[in-house]
Amino acid sequence: MTTASSPVIEPATMSATERIASIDVYRGLVMLLMMGEVLSFKHVSAAQPDSSFWRFLYFNQDHVQWFGCSLHDMIQPSFTFLVGVVLPYSISSRLKKGATHKALLKHAAVRSIILICLGIFLRSMSSKQTNFTFEDTLTQIGLGYTFLFMLGFYSQRVQLIVLAVILVGYWLAFAFYPLPNASFDYIASGLSASWEYNFQGFMAHWNKNTNLAWAFDRWFLNLFPRETPFLFNNGGYSTLSFIPTLGTMILGLFAGNQLKADTTNRHKLKFFIITGFSLVLLGLLLHYSGINPIVKRIWTPAWTIFSGGICFLFLAFFYGIIDVAGKKKWSFFLLVIGSNSIAAYIISDAGVRDLISNSLHIHLGQTYDQLLGAHYATLVNGCLVLFIIWLILYWLYRKRIFIKI
Template identity: 25%
Template sequence: MKQRLVSLDVLRGLTMILMTIVNNPGDWEHVYAPLLHAEWHGCTPTDLVFPTFLFIVGVSVVLASAPNVSDQIILQRIVTRTLRIFCLGLFLSFFSRIQFAGLEDAALLAFRLAITAVVVVALFGNYDRKLQFWVAIALFTIMLILAFGGFEDFKTVRIPGVLQRIAIVYLIVSLLYWRTGWVTQAIVGVSVLLIYWAIMTLIPVPGIGEPNFEKGTNLAAWLDNFLLPGHLWATSKTWDPEGILSTLPAIGTGIAGLLAGALLKSNLEKPRKAFYLFVAGLAGVLIGFIWSFVFPLNKALWTSSFVLYAAGWALICLSILFYVIDIKGFKSWTAYFVMFGVNPMVVFFFSGIIIRLLNVVKITNPAKPSEQMNLVPYFYQYQIVPRFESPYNASLVYALLYLLIWSVILVVLWRRRLVFKV
């Protein structure tokens, strides 16, 4: 078993913890500003969560590479993992739309849970690699047929998503690392950022006119709606924050991780590695900020300036953690964060499933006994809100309670040494 880099696990854990908090407030109308995404242009700490995870994907590709493995096995592993991650993301979109023979309430919930169990075994299970490959292809094909085959329940199911983007970025950076050196990777990384900037600033938007960076009228939004009409983010319906064109610069985020991983794996002395990571991070933040004056920082568009700015902060954080943990040896405080860091897919996938499950459960509305309400808003409105004067504090406490639930789950997995890989 390879020696894990504790600082990287801690950074991944911190990222997952922040993701859990920002994705699960009690009330979206009352959230402290740093725990919200920027309305459009700009960048908050919350906006840094996803790019940090993609950056870590790139680092992990390098550190997890195994020598003396045949090309066929490497390619099969890359494709299988890509399909498994993509399918997990697709299933989150499909879950709430699953119907069968007119089932309702508890029966429908049980049926959805049964399907989820099959998917979990198929995509998280550790069995024969060739079988994993064909099972992933089968699930991927089935879901695409359901989405595009004219089935009423799935005709507007969302196709893009966070896990889907992670899968695509993982695929590209893994192939790059497999077949190229760090110089080529750096050239590709810079090229995708410049190409995306040129596409977004020089190509007119069909049916709209001049290139622009505005919500819903930019070229990325047009391409999303042109290629995947009806299969986009439910909030916007006509564009997607994890859309097609904006995945191009997201590859640049993964490549930044590749380059950081190459530095960490080099023969340089550890203090020098930490120094170079920190300097590269400062450079990324500065260049990204300067570039933002002409190409604004924007997570939804994943602008090239945002890639550099976010990767810069990820590098700075990793350099500090690497220095403190792996060089100075201060590790006694890290266990809680490592618990989240070694099982990220479990946290992300089941967080989505749990919320969807709880939203199915109904309970009598105390204010209107003749009506039913979902369990989650009931618990928040009647068990948490009355205990706090500030609705912002109540909303934050709900998110922290949800984090506590996950902490308990992960403690159990940790003590049993259970790590689930996709």
Template identity: 25%
Template sequence: MHDPKKLEEGFGDLANEQQLVKEQDHTRNFDGDEKEDSRIGTNQPMEQNQDEQSRQQQTTAVTSKPKNKRIATLDAFRGLTVVLMILVDDAGLAYPRIDHSPWNGCTLADFVMPFFLFIVGVAIALALKRIPKVDAAVRKIILRTLKLFFWGLVLQGGYSHAPSNLSYGVDMKFIRWCGILQRIALVYMIVALIETFTTKLRPTTISPGFFSIFPAYKWQWLGGFISFLIYMVTIFTLYVPDWSFVEHHSDGSKRYTVKCGMRGHFGPACNAVGYVDRQVWGVNHLYSQPVWSRLKACTYSSPATGPLREDAPTWCRAPFEPEGLLSSISAILSGTIGIHYGHILIHFKGHTERLKHWVSMGLGLIILAIILHLTDAIPINKQLYSFSYVCFTAGAAGIVFSGFYILIDIWGLRKPFLFLEWIGMNAMLVFVMAAQGIFAAFINGWYYEDPDNNLVNWILQHVFIDVWKSERVGTLLYVIFAEIVFWAVVSGILHKLRIYWKL
């Protein structure tokens, strides 16, 4: 029987390995293998003198197929990414240095999104290495894409105000169309469809040579190159004119104008990434609290959040979409690099061969990114999802993935990382309940006299902040123990009960 804990592709399906393949194989088996198994396990015409014990052994051999080996690194890496998201989102206010970089540069928070896209690519390669029916695979890919987009819209489109605000609902005039899950949905769809439609062109063996795997999967790399080309041509050549926006207040609204009239600019105000989103989605549908407001030009509190300076440029008040259309096209390359790591995992069976490819590519990408950044050719920038940012974060993902592979799957040091595996197998649940604050909002709904008098705030203040006499240390410890450790335990219990949230 198939192992019910196999991995499957994408961010949303975190419990089972190759679920898509398993379901399609199940359909295929009704046409062939499964019928044969049934014949062996039932009373078919046979030699009368056949040994009954031999028949039982044959039936057992058919119905008890050996389980596929689980790649624990995949779950641990996914779990690490979710833990990082919780840490930087909830402790970032206390420790601004780990929060998203206000503009150029890369902080701990800036690794979260590309790490997700990298592991989506790796998982897709494993899940789609056998595709008996392309049409069925395409339907599942499209359906899963729509599910991811829907949940992204609910959680980050403005409908949910969790965890601090107990109200819900969104004015469709200001709904945010983009977000984390929406970007993952786009990258997943493109990368998975390319993998699916090229299934007949996929090699079963790779010829000797360090670079032989690249031409073997040329269509996947062609898709990544096209996304790279679209992004680079657009960001360097698109003319960005002056633009305006309206800042809304309780006592009225005020219109501001941003002066541009240029092309090929990598600054906050006049880049092509923001211009494309303003034209496609409309300025009212962009993220209203961009991290660039923490720049020194905008606030004296930089790099922390603070009141705007009186002489702050007008764009400091403007909206900007960090998960916008053009930057998401660039993000497809992160998924392409991830699927390349998955292809290496499939075709190279030796640990040394795998690590040689993974580590060399990771280091090469990091070196390329640093050169582009230090020469000011293309700065590392998460908000723009620049090419140097893709290289730097994908290279880092490859190195971390290789490190986990050595520790967990080669050396067998699995117990210290079990909590990451548990979270990784239920990452969608933890993402929604913890990272998006839905569970905290549920707890906050039971308050005494005032909404601020709730259990979450009481634990944070009296169990952590008051004990350590420090708001920063108390907040950090609250995030570690009351959120990360708590959800690790919950995920472990759900794993024991074989309960997983799948899309």
């Protein structure tokens, strides 16, 4: 934990003179979407099955079953993308302070290890023993961060080549992995051959729990002590996703390089918009042409491209309004969250949220959340929990206390 005279960008640092407010605000939105799970639109929608409004909100507060995208699906790629965006500032800041390349590389490696360990720790909170899993946001970033750091010292041309090699190589690896044969035990992989979201034909190489990444985890995760042998991930998530996730961070690195470039704000904004729409269209083309599906859970190359484009558009939106137009006052609520993102990530963990929620029921009464009726109980409780979390973050912000890794 550190105290400072200016907010710390997580998980990298940015000097006070180089700060770009839109990055903090964008990250604040991402963290708010994650914390917003406590509102449980699912329960409100279930209580009002005829309401398209609540059904829409619920859809965007949950992950899609396999292919496609919801707003909730953009949490992890956005957080990952922003790691790449701030890296050029982090490197520049530390070099100005006299850090050597060797010291910087060591720092990046230590940061990677801490992120991986923190991810595993948080995923083990409700387990009887350490839950060795590597598919969550922090561990995925940690697995690729040191490689991203090393790329930060190379030209953008080299970075682009590496991105292409990652995406094409990952696509080829899945494409050449054999499809399930007639005797394949689908039950042992946690689904059925007739699952409605299964692809047919060539796209079947990216089906849930029958792909290369699933096979890798059947071997890799069982190298660690477990309560029971690992057979499959219920959500289809995988360790190997850190490879194309690195691709998302590289896209963020491109954005960060552009932000630091000696060009006008309008030129930067134009670059973000054109790049964003181009990547979205390319991702859709790959999906609908049958070359590669848009699947977040295994981070397909098409997903890297598609979600990366949306990240560019989000950045363009916030950069255009906050840093170009100078309209900042409206964004203070998000700024408080985004400037202390690691603290927000930890505080918003389900265990901490449940602790706050249980305390509210103890002190305000077991039925206080029925104020607007039973249909909106989770909404009332969730809003109050979110407000308390924000007040904690605001206190940290006022005290200039920022947690960094």
